[in-house]
Structure formats: C-alpha cells, structure tokens
Amino acid sequence: MNSEKAKTKKSTTVAFLGLGNMGAPMARRLLAAGYGLTVWNRTASKAEALVAEGAVAAASPADAVRGADVVITMLADPAAALAVADAIVPALRAGTTWIDTSTVGPDTVRELASRLPEGVALIDAPVMGSVDRAATGELLILAGGETAPVAGLLAELGSVTRCGEVGTGAALKLVLISGVIGGVALVAESLRLATALGLPPELTRSSLAASPLGGLVGRAFATDAYFPVALAAKDVSLATGVAGLPVLEAVRGVLVGRGDLAGEDLSALRD
Structure with missing residues (x-):
C-alpha cells in the first residue's frame, strides 16, 4: 500500500502558485512528500529555496500549470487571485483540479469557478493556522467542493473539514x-x-x-x-x-x- 501511495505521488504533478509566508512551507511539505512540484511566485527569488530542494521554477503562472494534475494557489487577496486566474485559465487542461487556499471570500471563489473551462474542478480550501502549522502539516483546511480525488494531497497539509459546495469553505x-x-x-x-x-x-x-x-x-x-x-x-x-x-x-x-x-x-x- 505504501509503495502504491508513493507511485501515486510521483505520478501526480502539482503546480503551486504563491510562495509567501504560508505558501512556501505548504509547497515544501508536498515536495518532501514526493509530489512532482512546479512553483511560481511573482517575486521569483522566493522560489529559489524550493528549487534547491528539487522543485521546478516556472517563468509564468501559465507555464506553471500547463500539464499539471493539481494546481494550488495561495495568494494575498481577491485582486491577486483574479489576476492569476486570468493568466492560468487558458492553460488549464480537462481533468485538472484547482485548489485555492487563499482567503478571498465566497464571491471571488464563485467568480473563479465561473471562469473555468469544462472538465476543470475547483475546490476552495482556505486554511486556519499560521506558518508554524503550515510547516508541520497541521492546518485546518476548510473545503468547499469535491475533495475525494485530492484527499491524500490535502492530508499532507492538514485536516479537512468538508463544508459543502464550492464557496462554502471561503464563507x-x-x-x-x-x-x-x-x-x-x-x-x-x-x-x-x-x-x-x-x-x-x-x-x-x-x-x-x-x-x-x-x-x-x-x-x-x-x-x-x-x-x-x-x-x-x-x-x-x-x-x-x-x-x-x-x-x-x-x-x-x-x-x-x-x-x-x-x-x-x-x-x-x-x-
């Protein structure tokens, strides 16, 4: 069973966008767990430490998500989330799951969902907990949407509280x-x-x-x-x-x- 889980992680490609105080330790946990990780941050230098540990740096948000199985965003505010959406939505492929862990409110989450192409799933999954819990994988993840396909990945970051449909986690x-x-x-x-x-x-x-x-x-x-x-x-x-x-x-x-x-x-x- 453990070997099967390891294979699943290695075959699942993850794009992580937003490497601030919370995003960086969250991305590091996924990298340490064996996920293939591509990272992007507006200030490119913030990706250097993760690249040194094995992540791949992307030059743009679109480059980061192109071909990814899972996209995770941890951005500062609604404006940043919507701007990144403008960049990544055209590059998302059917079958991709986008997990937005930012705190942007349900209205912005619904706006993000309305922009998605067919076959792309959105989970709003803002977190409770600070940098200490992000580093140890003890965040409380408030999830709106269907989390079953990414349950193992989310478990690396913390415990999940299922809230309901998309937008309820943000609420x-x-x-x-x-x-x-x-x-x-x-x-x-x-x-x-x-x-x-x-x-x-x-x-x-x-x-x-x-x-x-x-x-x-x-x-x-x-x-x-x-x-x-x-x-x-x-x-x-x-x-x-x-x-x-x-x-x-x-x-x-x-x-x-x-x-x-x-x-x-x-x-x-x-x-």
Missing part, C-alpha cells in the same frame, strides 16, 4: 478568522484596560488565560505565528462587506489605522 473561513481577529483585538484592549487600572501584567495575563478567552490570549502572545495586520484588515473587510457587523467594523478601523503595524503579526496589537 466559513471568513466566520472563523473574523472571530479570531476580533478576539485578539479584544484581548489587546483588555490588557490596556488592566494597565490603566494599575493591575500587574502577569496577573492579568494569567487570569485572562484561565478565562473563556484563553485560546485568544494564547494567540495574542504567540511567537511562532505570522499573520500580518494588513492581511487581517483585508480579511475583516471581506466580512464586513457581507453583513452589518458594527463590532468588526470598529476592529477594521483599528487595523486600517495601524499602518505602523501593517507588516507585523496580529499579536502586535498588544503594543
């Missing part, structure tokens, strides 16, 4: 990530309130950690995660564009207003 991701972002912002303000009241920082932190906010306190003090404030602002903006969410609107205002923290991890809101 659930907005729900979960908005809760996390709003929660971390709330922890940051609770800490600020404690300081203003003259409470010892360690007493405040330990008490919050023992409260129902415990998981969010852990994320607020994480040192091995990286989720830039700028991307958090993008995610909350996607959510507030769907429904009236006054609390999240306030959080979005804070995130957008902290341009000094744009490239810092979300935990920097404590500062």
Whole structure:
C-alpha cells in the first residue's frame, strides 16, 4: 500500500502558485512528500529555496500549470487571485483540479469557478493556522467542493473539514478568522484596560488565560505565528462587506489605522 501511495505521488504533478509566508512551507511539505512540484511566485527569488530542494521554477503562472494534475494557489487577496486566474485559465487542461487556499471570500471563489473551462474542478480550501502549522502539516483546511480525488494531497497539509459546495469553505473561513481577529483585538484592549487600572501584567495575563478567552490570549502572545495586520484588515473587510457587523467594523478601523503595524503579526496589537 505504501509503495502504491508513493507511485501515486510521483505520478501526480502539482503546480503551486504563491510562495509567501504560508505558501512556501505548504509547497515544501508536498515536495518532501514526493509530489512532482512546479512553483511560481511573482517575486521569483522566493522560489529559489524550493528549487534547491528539487522543485521546478516556472517563468509564468501559465507555464506553471500547463500539464499539471493539481494546481494550488495561495495568494494575498481577491485582486491577486483574479489576476492569476486570468493568466492560468487558458492553460488549464480537462481533468485538472484547482485548489485555492487563499482567503478571498465566497464571491471571488464563485467568480473563479465561473471562469473555468469544462472538465476543470475547483475546490476552495482556505486554511486556519499560521506558518508554524503550515510547516508541520497541521492546518485546518476548510473545503468547499469535491475533495475525494485530492484527499491524500490535502492530508499532507492538514485536516479537512468538508463544508459543502464550492464557496462554502471561503464563507466559513471568513466566520472563523473574523472571530479570531476580533478576539485578539479584544484581548489587546483588555490588557490596556488592566494597565490603566494599575493591575500587574502577569496577573492579568494569567487570569485572562484561565478565562473563556484563553485560546485568544494564547494567540495574542504567540511567537511562532505570522499573520500580518494588513492581511487581517483585508480579511475583516471581506466580512464586513457581507453583513452589518458594527463590532468588526470598529476592529477594521483599528487595523486600517495601524499602518505602523501593517507588516507585523496580529499579536502586535498588544503594543
């Protein structure tokens, strides 16, 4: 059985587009697992480490996906996803599965699906978890669409929660990530309130950690995660564009207003 799985991996060609903080460790896991891997990134130098480990670098998105069995994208926002779609859709062949792991919202996912040629399947599979979980293959993958044909590949990246039809994974991701972002912002303000009241920082932190906010306190003090404030602002903006969410609107205002923290991890809101 193991030898058959190894043969399947070696015969499955994967194109991975988007080698940022999340994409690179995800691609590395697939390469280490034995998949034939072609990679592309807008900044070509980000592919060099993976090429040194055995991946093949493509000069363009279309070159990356041409002939691939599976295409995986991990891109920053809807504009990037749609731009890459413009480049790759003409090069996709029937029988290809496109797995989009970006956080772009269900409207963009449905737009991507509408552009696909006959015989190409789309799975929206945004992930929960940061760079640490991407490296260890412990991401939570929120999947909309039919995942059975790529179940083994997805298992290398993490555990899959089947959400329903295409677009439902993207929808659930907005729900979960908005809760996390709003929660971390709330922890940051609770800490600020404690300081203003003259409470010892360690007493405040330990008490919050023992409260129902415990998981969010852990994320607020994480040192091995990286989720830039700028991307958090993008995610909350996607959510507030769907429904009236006054609390999240306030959080979005804070995130957008902290341009000094744009490239810092979300935990920097404590500062």
